[in-house]
Amino acid sequence: MEGKGGLIVTIDGPAGAGKSTAARMLAKRLGYRYLDTGATYRVVALKAIEGKVDPEDDEALRGLCRELRIEFSGERVLCNGEDVTDRIREQEVGMAASLISQRRAVREAMVELQRRLAAGGGVVAEGRDTGTVVFPQAEVKFYLDASLSERARRRFRELRKKGKEVDFTEVLEELSRRDRQDSEREIAPLKRAPGALYIDSTHLSPEEVVERMLQEVERRRA
Numbered sequence: 733m734e735g736k737g738g739l740i741v742t743i744d745g746p747a748g749a750g751k752s753t754a755a756r757m758l759a760k761r762l763g764y765r766y767l768d769t770g771a772t773y774r775v776v777a778l779k780a781i782e783g784k785v786d787p788e789d790d791e792a793l794r795g796l797c798r799e800l801r802i803e804f805s806g807e808r809v810l811c812n813g814e815d816v817t818d819r820i821r822e823q824e825v826g827m828a829a830s831l832i833s834q835r836r837a838v839r840e841a842m843v844e845l846q847r848r849l850a851a852g853g854g855v856v857a858e859g860r861d862t863g864t865v866v867f868p869q870a871e872v873k874f875y876l877d878a879s880l881s882e883r884a885r886r887r888f889r890e891l892r893k894k895g896k897e898v899d900f901t902e903v904l905e906e907l908s909r910r911d912r913q914d915s916e917r918e919i920a921p922l923k924r925a926p927g928a929l930y931i932d933s934t935h936l937s938p939e940e941v942v943e944r945m946l947q948e949v950e951r952r953r954a
């Protein structure tokens with residue numbers, strides 16, 4: 733059922749599958765908001781690193797989450813009013829986010845925040861558990877995948893474009909480690925939600941991925 737503000741569309745999948753590009757483009761085409769759930773975990777990870785919070789201490793993590801006011805303003809991510817958009821994209825923060833997102837205290841706080849941010853519908857949410865845990869009631873769900881080597885190639889090109897000196901093998905190994913961490917964890921592991929349409933983007937351009945998604949949204953709306 734389409735609410736007044738529009739549908740909830742979810743896109744889950746492993747790192748580097750093209751989720752954020754697809755989600756951003758799809759949201760624009762639909763006139764919806766884009767919700768990057770990974771960014772919320774990245775902000776917590778950044779602040780835990782900065783505040784030297786023990787990533788194993790659930791009480792400390794719960795306290796940290798309570799202190800953070802995470803907001804999205806257009807393309808920017810703000811934490812307590814400070815622009816953290818670029819810092820949360822550091823590789824070190826991505827790895828820490830993958831670890832810290834395994835903690836129940838962090839997941840509970842972030843899921844609550846993500847639901848608040850999506851209130852009213854008209855949202856394309858992207859992450860690892862958006863279709864399974866955060867929005868099980870979402871009207872349209874996707875699981876976006878690509879081969880590990882293609883995902884590593886994309887990540888490698890992206891980092892190089894930003895002027896980062898990176899080694900391809902290292903990028904590939906990091907992605908593979910993150911895949912394992914994200915899909916083997918106990919709470920909200922990365923997996924395909926029932927009813928999610930599986931799209932393999934290995935040989936598809938972002939435009940082709942979004943066209944498939946739009947077709948599916950239209951089909952579900954009809």
Ligand code: DC
Nearest residue numbers: 769770771773829830833859860861
């Ligand atoms: O999508 P990303 O690379 O920005 O996400 C960073 C980490 O956050 C990812 O390795 C796992 C975690 N994450 C999560 O556990 N659940 C989500 N819905 C989104 C991200």
